[in-house]
Amino acid sequence: MSHSLKVFFVFTLLFLAVVEAKHKKKHKHKIRHGPKPFLPLIPPFGSDELPPVPQLPPIFEPPSNIPQLPPFPLKQDGEEGQGVENTQQDAKEGIENKLFEVTSIGHWEIISENAGVSAMHINLLPTNKIIVYDAKVYRTSRIKLPDGVPCVPYRDMGGQEDKLDCFAHAVEYDIETNQVRPLQITAGDPWCSSGGVAPDGTFVSAGGFDTGARSVRYMGPNCQNCEWREYDNIFGADRWYATQQILPNGEFILVGGRRSFSYEFIPVEGQRGEKPYFFPFLYETSDIDENNLYPFVHLSTDGNLFIFSNNRSLLLNPTTHKIVRTFPVLPGGSRNYPASGMSALLPINLNDPATATKAEVMVCGGNLPDAFHIAETTKIFLPALRDCNRLTISEPFPEWESELMPSGRTMGDLLVLPNGDLLLINGATMGTAAWWDADLPNYTPVLYKPEDPKGLRFTVLKPSQIARMYHSTSTVLPSGKIWVSGSNTHNTYRDVDKFPTETRVEAFSPPYLDANFDKYRPQIDEDASEKELAYGGLFEASFSVEDGAELTKNNIKVSMYSPPFTTHGFSMGQRLLFLKIDELNVQGQEGSYRVRVEAPPSNAIAPPGYYLLFVVYRGLPAAKGMWVHIQ
């Protein structure tokens, strides 16, 4: 060993010793009340006696009779400032480029009475199946393993007894039939793991609890009746509550996890991972309640990773391991688990050269740094944060821009819709993540229009009747509906409780699915469209609109969406791009079109893999998104 190496080695050891000492001091109290204790010291509701199930009122009463405005004629006066001197052509352009004015506040339906498992982790796959999995640690669910599949032996945590687990903890949910297929997990527990879809369509799930903390599980690619391929002991550190993000080269990075102040990469299937990279930022942002778990990670347009933990954020170059930039602290509280705010990357607009490399993130809700501690020890639930904040991460010195949501939200999901609007859904208005630590569900989804002027961006939508609290999830379907499931605020499955374990699945139809607008909804002709894209290359898609004489290059958009992996209020890998439209050509019949579009220019803008492509006409997304692939 050379002298300089020795010096470096000694310094590293010293540094680690200091960090370790500091960490021990900081986490002393954890022994008493870490999140998710196996046997919580405080009984959830006092005794074995179950509380009555109250019918909680929705937070927002929807207006009882919403006027159904006809779609046409659209507003002729006002905003556009059309004077008498305007030519008729100008007026027509102004009108036809406007968004449809949909006044609906959405619609809820139950699409499955029992998905078998409570949907703690989900990902829509290119096979139109949603992979759904829960924790194994409960040793129960509402679906058994199929006949002929052997039960999984395990050792009981308390009793040191050998037992058999005959329940399925994962299912494949068919979005066309709403039926499930139970799946067996035999190796490490995927409880509080991460996930993502690899460039070839393979679902890759990483980390979890106990023997699962260093596991990787694979499903697929693109096969019917696949089973998991599981590998334990792959990683150099435990990845329990870590975040997974696909990189431009198609690899996955894993960031953080409980007491893992590092990141590492998921190796090729079957191989051991390389050493983790120590990442002090995660340690520095860990506080009394941690609040640094499931960090919000977004891939910026320059290939760097935006990482947000607690109330701080930075840009990391995942290749050189250099911190490229640090951003201003976001005041107001803690945003990551267990305070559990929400975050998304706003749509990237490639159709305008001025915005083609702009990357902006949003961070909303959460709770105060000690809200979890207070909830755990006193069962007093602090109100969730109400602020929503935007930061342009592609600028050198951006500032947070804040606004207020109609309601506070913790443990909610922030989904990007195919038309570029965002949806805040699920979660609670009081308390934090973790078992028994929240109250007053936020039944009410809220629409957010990022392009509208500040103050006019939020619309309160129709509330659900079902509480979707801790361990609930949601995802955008190709139909534009939102699949909503899960919610289990306990350490087991409970049928009767203030918040019973939910295995029902709902579909929420956002306003753009209002049936009054069906005749304006683009229908993509998949057989006449290209589905295999090349970076920067032109490709074509055919579509028709029933009442579609008015379409121009300027009143349609083409979006490309990567369905995320969602757990614990964060949708990993979620990304929506508006593609550059080259040309719109009318085909034979009226209302029939062929659009020529430029595929994303690089793998930093769009990491390789499967995306859902939508044609959007004046704010209405295509009736069914089409799977496309880029590599």
Ligand SMILES: *[C@@H]1O[C@H](CO)[C@@H](O)[C@H](O)[C@H]1NC(C)=O
């Ligand atoms: C950021 O979070 C830390 C840890 O919870 C807290 O101590 C600090 O006061 C916060 N900073 C601001 C500006 O809110």
